[in-house]
Each structure stands twice: as C-alpha cells, then as structure tokens.
Amino acid sequence: MKNKNIIRRGLSVLSVSLLMAMVSSCSENDTLDLQPYNNIYEEIAFTSAVNVDLAVMGVYNAAQNGIYKTAPDAANTPRGYVFGAAYVEQNDVRGEDMVNTATFYQLTYTATYDGGSPNNSHYWMNGYGLVNKANITIDGLKKAGETGVITAAVRDNYLGEMYFLRALAHLELLKHFSRPYNFTANASHPGIPYRTTAITSPAAIEEALKVGRGTVAEAYTKILADLDQAELLTASKSTRSGNAKITRATKEAAIALKVRAYLNMRDWTKVITEGAKLNGPYTLTSTPEVPFVLANNYNNTESVFSIENSANTNPGTNAGLASMYRDRSLVCISPIIWRNPRWLADDKRRAETAMVRTSAAGVKYVNKYKDVANLSDGSPIMRYAEVILSMAEAYARQGNTASAITYLNMVRNRSLATPATQQYTAASFANATELVDAIVTERRIEFLGEGMRWGDIHRLLYDDLIPTPGIPAKVANSTPPGSAFTLGTPYTGPLGVAMIPKTDFRILWPIPNDEVVNNPTLAAQQNPQW
DSSP states (O other), rough: OOOOOOSOOOOOOOOOHHHHHHHHOTTOOOEEEEEOTTTOHHHHHTHHHHHHHHHHHHHHHHHOOOOSSSTSSSSSOOOOOTTTTTTHHHHHHTSSSSOOOOSSTHHHHTTTTTTTTTHHHHHHHHHHHHHHHHHHHHHHHHHHHHHSSSHHHHHHHHHHHHHHHHHHHHHHHHHHSSSOGGTTTOOOOOOOOOOOOOOOHHHHHEEEEEEOBBBBHHHHHHHHHHHHHHHSSSSSSSGGTTTHHHSOOOHHHHHHHHHHHHHHHTTTTHHHHHTTBTTTTBBBOOTTTTGGGGGTTTTSSEEEEEEEOOOSSSSOTTTTTIIIIIIIIEEEEOOHHHHHHHOOOOOHHHHBBTTEEOOTOOEEEEOOOTTTOOOOOEEEEHHHHHHHHHHHHHHHHHHHHHHHHHHHHHGGGGGGHHHHHHOGGGGGOOSHHHHHHHHHHHHHTTTTHHHHHHHHHHHHOOOOOSSOEOOOBOOOSSOGGGGOOOOOOOOOSSSOOOOOEETSGGGGGOOOOHHHHHHHHTTTTOTTOO
C-alpha cells in the first residue's frame, strides 16, 4: 500500500470488502489505512471530551462526504456520499419526475448500471463506511463513559446520535438493494447485512465476512430497535441551539425516521402514533419556500433533519446540490410531473425564483438549492411535511377519510392561491384509491428535487391500491424542449426511457463487484441475475 505508517485502528470509513482487499495487499511493513477524517486516532479519540466530540463529528462527516474514487489509485474526491448530496440526486433520477439532461447520472436514470458502476458501488461502500464509523464510535463512547471521560448524559446523547445514523444508513441501503417490505407476506426475502460490530482489525474483518444478508424483516426489526434507542437517549431539539436543531440527530428526528420505516412496513397504526408525537415540536412554515431560503436552511420550524454543508465542507462542483440542479443544470424537472393536473397552475410551488427556475428556452429546473458560490445548502433528509403526508396516507388506508383529507390539506393548502375554493373535500374523491393517489401525488409535488421519489416507487411496487408498475417510463435522457412544459393538459409526449417492470432484476442495484470478489458470503447472496 502507498500510505505507510498509518495506524491500524482508526475510525474507518470503508466497507468490509475494501478493508479486506487492503489487508490482503499490505506488505509486512505496511499498516492498514484507517485514518479518520478528523485525524483523531481510535486509541486517543475517546480519552478526552474534546476528542470524543471530534470523533462524533467525524461520523457526521462520513454521512455527508464519504469516499469517492474515479479509479482505484485516484485521489479521493468529494461527491456527497451518501447523504450530503448523492441521496437527493440518486433517488431523484431513479424516478420519473426529474430528468437527467446530460451523461452525469445517465446510468442511474436509464437503469444501465452494473456491479462496477461508480454511483451504486459508492452508495454501498459509503453506506457501510458510515455504519462502521458509527459502530467504532459506539464502542468508544461506552468506554469513555465507563472511565469518566464524559458524563453519562453526554455519553447517552452521543450514543443516540450514532444509533440514529446507523439506522438511517441501513434503511437507505434497503430501498436500493432489497425488494420492498411487502414483497413476501412476512418480509422473509433477502435484506442487507445489518452491521452492529466495529470492524477495526483483520480478525474483525474475518468475522464480518460471515454475516449474511438476513431478511428484510430482520433488518427492519434492528432499524426500529436502533431508533427506539435513539429516541430514548438523544437530546430533544428544544435543548439544542443553532444549526444543531436540524443538523444533529435529535429525539424528534428518530421519531420521524420511525414514521418513514413504519410507512414502508405498512403499519398504519404505528405511522399515526409516532407521527402524532411531532404535532407540536414542529409546524409547517408559512410558505413552501421558507426552508429553502438560504438563511433559513438550518433555522426553521419544519426541517427535522438535514445534512449540513458549508463553504469549507461540501460535496464539490461535481455533486453539490446547487451546482448540479442550478449552476450546471444537469437535472431538470420532468414535464410528467410539471403537467400533472393535480398540481394547480397557480400553486406557490411553481413560483419562479423562489421554487423554480426557467431557462431561456423554457425548461423548468428546481430552484430549492441556491448557494452556487459556497454550496452550503443543506441536504434535506426529513421535513415535517413528510410526517404529515405519511399520517394522511395511513388514515386513508384505515378508512378515516376525514382525518386523511385534513392532513393532506395541511400541506397542500399552504401552497394554494385560494385554499377556500381549491382545497380538497370528501367530494373530491370517489374512493380510497383516489384519495391515496392524491396523497402520493402530493408527495411527488411537495418533495420534488429532494430525493424522495424512489422511496415511494419502491414501497408501492406491490401495493394493493396504487401499485407502481416498476421503474416508470421517463422522458428521454436529454434536455426536454421548452414546449414540453406548457400547462393545460397532462404530458403525452415521447418517453425515451421505457418502463422497467417490477419483476425485472434492474429494480435492484447489484451488490458491487468489489464486495462480491472479496466477500464469499455475499457473493453467494447476490441479487438475482446480476
């Protein structure tokens, strides 16, 4: 290995497969390159309160900006994996509501990826890198608490944050590498390895290689256990100050992530029970643009959890949200959603400059991310609006039409020009199917350009009311003509990317080549046909 004399036990940001490859390629004089982002080694990271805090922040850095290499020996370049930017971009272009205009996300947009494609490979690698860094920190925090380096209260809060980030990473990986929860009656189909043990040595790597995928049900059980711990241990947002109310895990963020998990599991009662806990700590902002005004990114009443970006630490020109969605115009809004009749022409979410940017040619772009100079826009992971619409859907599926419409209108009405005459009523829907469809469409409109669409496509593949057929047909991989955005009728123009049926193997990303080459357990459990 090129990097000599780096300590063996650092805060790893690497996946098990790459750790194994590094071990096998080291000479006797080499040491394993596991240096942490903040240069605090594991042996001393938990020996002072200051270093403990640096170690915890290193885990957030792994969530924001993991490793990205264009070639094995290339320098690491920031690309916002997993949650600093890639979460938004990859989940957007897997769906049909955003259009990839160039080649940057073409493999994802057209589902022409394979086990060596960098985007999905780095998703896996950095997802598990984040998990491992959280696990190492969990062990260190427990020791620091035992030795009195930090108080029990400080330890517990930090532990809760680590459990939250571990659950967030596993939940995200599930929707790309496993079928949805209801694919089998008891979610007994293959999940992903749920890693709870720190990997810091060759011996630990060997043990980790024995861990298989388990089932989706088992993964969700562990996710919810982590989130229950996070809710119990983590500080409430009311006790945090400044950006930390939004950019650090809180008790409320753990609850919101449970709402998302229970929605995927179709546990409607739990969605409502957990969501109700947030009716008070959060309120919708007065207009939909407020959370995306740069000055409000990390200071508003609606954002539950966002990944912090700054002028000093951001995903860079090749991934920063304002760079890709605004400055470079590499992803635009699709006429499919722009011309959806449920999205009224005078809806405030169409507001020029505040929410949308129109090119000279008439092409529409999301304008939620505005800081081209410093790329400091937060990466929105959860907003209170998501919790409200999840509760609306749960009520609708339980047959409580009145409550479902009330919650749906809470989000939609703030964007309407004249809510008194434009809001939904019971007469707006003939049955539960139409109501649920309206709620899911509202999610498409409300969270456009926020990385939410693939999650809904995935969880609804085998739905009983509004099943998605697979990866929806899309506008061609190029910039659409401005005429395609003319309002008045639904979009019926050409679709250059064909629908991929839900039974097709490309619904799932393959476990990356680097993993299957080095990990015989997962090589035998590769997604079918890859």
